[in-house]
Amino acid sequence: MAYDPQPVERAIYKRWLDAGVFQPRPDSDPYVIVIPPPNVTDILHVGHALNDTIQDVVIRFERMRGRAAEWLPGTDHAGIATQNVVEKKLAAEEGKTRFDLGREAFVARTWEYVRKTGSTIIEQLKIIGCSCDWSRQRFTLDPEYAAAVREVFVRLWEEGLIYRGHRVIHWCPHCLTALSDEEAEHHETNGNLYYIQYPLADGSGAITVATTRPETMLGDTAVAVNPEDRRARAYIGKKIRLPIVEIEIPIIADDAVDKEFGTGFVKVTPAHDANDFEIGLRHKLEMPLVMSEDGKMDGDRVPKELRGIDRFEARKKIVKLLGPLLQKTEQHHHSVRRCYRCDTVVEPRLSDQWFVKMKPLAEPVMRGYDKTEFTIVPDRWRATFENWMNNIRDWNISRQLWWGHRVPVFTCTKCKHQWADRVDPTSCPKCGGPVEQDPDVLDTWFSSWLWPFATFGWPKDTPDLRRFYPGHTLVTAPEILFFWVARMLMSGYHFMGNRAPFRTVYLHGTVRDTKHRKMSKSLGNGIDPLDVVKLFGADALRWTLIAGSSLGADVILDPNDLETTFAPGRNFANKLWNIGQFVLGQLPKTVPAIEAMDRRRLTLADRWILSRAQAMIRETTASLEQFRLDEAAKRCYEFAWNELADWYVEAVKPRLSAGKAPEAAAILAYCFDAALRLLHPVVPFITEELWQKLPGRNAAELLAVAHWPGARGELEDPVADREFSRVRTVIEQIRSIRAEYRVAPKTRLRATIVARGNDKPATFQGEMDTIARLANLDNLEILDNHGVRQGVGAHAVFGDGSELVVALEGTIDVQQECRRLSDELGRLEQQLTNLATRLTNESFVARAPKDVVAREREKEKAWRDQRDVLAGKLKSLGCS
């Protein structure tokens, strides 16, 4: 019967919620993760699923280790993104713009939308099993949160770290707002480089400028050359007559000009290019705007026939208008910045914006980083992070939007006094005149950068804040390292007593398709995590995401073949389910504790599986501590499937059904319990469901808050590890021989084991029944070195020269057997030769570590014994 995850997952999640296990324990050390708040309008995509599953694995691990696990969830108001969504809806449904509604009504409308849909992603996080502390869910526009944002703004204002800047910023003509440098993304583009002649004003000729953006020539106020440029130097001080606009502008000298690029003459458009703006400042040039906010040509300088025309259309028109002045057009590969929200090509535009001085905020962070007060894993992000932080530029925080935290700057309309205020003033504190608030709102990230402490009540000194700041681990994608992580570090150091908001930043990879393209709606190559949950269950989704991503590496999934992509997780869940069906069916109502077991009654298999369980516990715990979630997941998988199910369960079946071996039941229960605990962070639903059914549980106990197992040194048993592996080898060899000689599965065979060297007959005698059953023998004889008996059969040599003979009178083909054995002998000889060259090499013996050499010697001895036995066998068979 196959496992059906849906009903189980629903019921289990409800039990966790009802029991309140996601809220931190009151009495132990906190372990804090704050969620990267998804946009309030987001619906869950597979990138979220990866990010949140990783966090869930970490927090569940720490919760089981006894920590007061606080995973703080919430959503981000996402200024531009949300406003865009609502505007689009408004246009589609009512044919209106936000300006038709007016600011107040539009904001009200947006709130309404957010209240209705804002919990969508939160509900989806629950479906995939996220164990967030829902009692502390936050929204970046909550009133308390708004107070924190305002407090931060005012403090920075008071410290002189916020200023009004008049400069060229990135402007999105679609979103109609300024953007920060980070929000204007670089995109490589194939464009044109236009060579345009500007006639000299004195009629003595012309110079040629090269530009990718001819339309901005309307705003040119100079042409610049490098003062070192021999060719161009002669023109400095002359004037050119700007075509179309028909005004005279000077040719100036500026170091910023690259002599090598284009013609050496650069058109200078201070209002529409950040570099040109700098040049303009140095030379006190005029800075006329030639475009409106929505990217249409506009301004005093723009001829009537071009006004109102979109900038890209205008480019074509102007190129045409230039006629013969356009000398040539070259293909040009360059990068163009686009709005990270709507993908519109950003327009550099001169305007007034609020900026935060970042250097003073970045410096303490870098000092802390040097002192490893926090770390970024994987460490390879170090250079990227340091480079950005050390060259940090001021942050444009004002947005010309309506949805967001309003800039708390007020201006007296009478005396022009301007100040930032914690509460809305009614009149000017200086002259009593009427006041106006700045119309802009703050960059979304200006609120999310406070997430690790504003969520806990800052600026109030709350118990939560004292308990949960600083936090521990931040899990996110590298895409928002600058947007968010770096800024949280800065705000943390600055506002929270020089303390980093977390100790570890874990940067995981990106989910991509098989062509390594990022999954996105526009490409249509996405995977809907909820589809996966419906088809295979949340555990299967989680399994594939976790097992498939090693530290910081991208996760490649095939959106066209969900079945194959998520089969491993589904299959494993099913396997666990069936192990559970078997184990639960075998166990008596009460099972003795592992401590109470009479150890003298343990079989080799018992000792072996107990030893393997300890190894699993040790290794899994170590992997999780190092964020190697994939390793941890796979280690438990291997134990549960390959060690416990394939070998121990098979070995122990008859003892269990006979009911005469309480130890076997205890061990089975112990091992299964341990596996469920260790797997719980990765596949929480099925492990909880099965764990509930183990003997001795009461309904109040939940695996989600059960304790994490510790390895018991006394159960580690290297001797059992070695000896049981010999038993396994024997069984595997017999099966292999059976397949090779095409013996029907039902045919029972006879076999003889000759134990030699350290392989004692007792080892096999103790597991005789197991060997006979798993290899389907009706007779097994175990001899020591003195009892060698020749028989007609298939041979195998293993261990310390021990021997296996499977009786095959009648079916054996001597020729085939000779071939098989001599192949094996050849392989052994080759290995021995390799070993011998190493061991006779003086510098190897001298330089290699001692234990390595010792191991090689042991190997050599065992192989030599095997070889001798094999050679003897070949001889006795009369092989040539």
Place this chain on the structure above:
RNA sequence: GGGCGAAUAGCUCAGCGGUUCAGAGCGCCUGCCUUACACGCAGGAUGUCGGGGGUUCGAAUCCCUCUUCGCCCACCA
């Protein structure tokens, strides 16, 4: 123009303190409905570890270089 990452079985990836390290899952081949599981069991096949140099007793594993992909940053218009 800088910086970073990846290149290992048909596919997705582990392995990168050097000496059973050539692995896993999926796929493939051959048998099996062996009373927990066919989403399974058993037995198999498959790779000059991207190319080329180098260091070393020994290199997927370290160094150099080349090639191909991907990402990030950047004021050559």
